[in-house]
Amino acid sequence: MKIVMITGSPHKNGTSVWMAERFAEGAEMAGHTVYRFDAAFKTVHPCIGCDRCECGTRPCVFSDDGPELLEKLIEADVVVFVSPLYYHGISAQLKAVIDRFHGIDDLIRGTGKYLFTIITAAYPEDWVFDGVKATMKTTARYLGWRDCGGIYAYGCYRRADMERTDYPRQAFELGKHLERMVSQK
Numbered sequence: 001m002k003i004v005m006i007t008g009s010p011h012k013n014g015t016s017v018w019m020a021e022r023f024a025e026g027a028e029m030a031g032h033t034v035y036r037f038d039a040a041f042k043t044v045h046p047c048i049g050c051d052r053c054e055c056g057t058r059p060c061v062f063s064d065d066g067p068e069l070l071e072k073l074i075e076a077d078v079v080v081f082v083s084p085l086y087y088h089g090i091s092a093q094l095k096a097v098i099d100r101f102h103g104i105d106d107l108i109r110g111t112g113k114y115l116f117t118i119i120t121a122a123y124p125e126d127w128v129f130d131g132v133k134a135t136m137k138t139t140a141r142y143l144g145w146r147d148c149g150g151i152y153a154y155g156c157y158r159r160a161d162m163e164r165t166d167y168p169r170q171a172f173e174l175g176k177h178l179e180r181m182v183s184q185k
């Protein structure tokens with residue numbers, strides 16, 4: 001399967017990127033292809049709602065790194081959002097990228113892509129993910145994609161905290177057993 005993974009952290013060696021790497025390792029080992037787009041290190045202008053794109057008919061007014069990702073997204077079977085939890089949502093870097101999906105809405109809606117989400121957070125209780133889980137569920141529903149859940153790793157402020165957990169292994173296993181996960185959806 002073709003996987004598009006979009007990461008949202010500005011930390012090159014942080015907790016969420018570590019999870020992204022492990023997931024990708026597992027997925028590649030199982031024969032999938034992974035295209036990774038690190039939003040924090042790309043230039044992606046936030047959508048300004050001008051609607052020049054007509055949701056997929058015409059190119060976006062911004063010729064930045066957005067179109068490169070969107071082309072890959074159209075082809076993807078699986079999409080993985082990876083982000084640190086920032087004030088109970090995804091990071092602004094990842095949100096800016098997702099908002100640009102508007103430019104190809106008509107091309108990606110109702111396509112049944114499989115959506116996985118990996119979020120890391122410092123707070124030691126899992127209720128902090130309530131908001132972001134609802135957002136992902138709603139986003140998948142709107143797009144007509146299949147929400148496959150993912151990994152919500154709490155109690156991980158820094159990489160050192162994550163080293164004491166099983167989360168990186170879980171990310172690897174999720175990537176490795178992707179085929180089985182999506183077949184249940």
Ligand SMILES: Cc1cc2nc3c(=O)[nH]c(=O)nc-3n(C[C@H](O)[C@H](O)[C@H](O)COP(=O)(O)O)c2cc1C
Pocket residue numbers: 009010011013014015016017083084085086087088089120121122123124128156157158159
């Ligand atoms: C701006 C900002 C907002 C944050 N908001 C939350 C939050 O709402 N809840 C939480 O548990 N952790 C929060 N954190 C902590 C990060 O989610 C946590 O440190 C995460 O592991 C960082 O991931 P990274 O290393 O991949 O960047 C926040 C951190 C920053 C910098």
